[in-house]
Amino acid sequence: MIEILITVLVLAIGILGVASTQVVSLQMNSQSQSRSQAVLLAEDLLDRIRANSDNPGDYALAQDDAQGADGGGCATSFVPANATVAANDIAAWENSLACLLPEAERTVAVDPLTNVVTVTIDWNQNDQAMNPVVVRTQI
Incomplete structure (x- = not known):
């Protein structure tokens, strides 16, 4: 009887190990x-800047939370309607960032x-030791 209890105990410890x-x-x-x-989003923004390389300074953003659609978070059917290409690119990119x-x-x-251009993206992670994603390139 004790052998069965020991076997069950060893088996339970093994199952807990597999579960963890x-x-x-x-x-x-x-x-x-x-x-x-985060890497794909950073590369997406850099591609947008390359496509509008005459105005890279228009894409500069101070550190802030990603606002998403009109500052309201993720919008699944978002269509930017700003006056400049850079403003539309930033609005669409921030919406993607807020969604993903x-x-x-x-x-x-x-x-x-x-x-x-340096794009830095940081997000709420369980492991605080992980560094944010930083992608840097010359346009």
């Missing part, structure tokens, strides 16, 4: 997905002398 491994795996997968989304990475903060720095 699965939980950690899901957390890492979620963090990886968020990081990939809620509570994200973004900074876009443009060096007018070298045309180096």
Whole structure:
């Protein structure tokens, strides 16, 4: 009888170990997905700036929360209607950022002398030791 109890105890400990491994795996997968989304969003904005390379300074944004559609968060049927291409690009990009990475903060720095653009995206992560995504390129 004691052998059965010991076997059940060992089996239960093994199952708990497998379950905890699965939980950690899901957390890492979620963090990886968020990081990939941030990189893709940064590259998307840089592509928009390259397409409008005559005015890279118009894309500079101070560090702030992503506002989304008209400052109201994520809008699934968002159509920007601003006066300039840069303003439309920023509005559409911020809406995508608000939809894909809620509570994200973004900074876009443009060096007018070298045309180096730095896009920084930070979001609420469970692991505070992870660094924000920073993508830098010369336009």
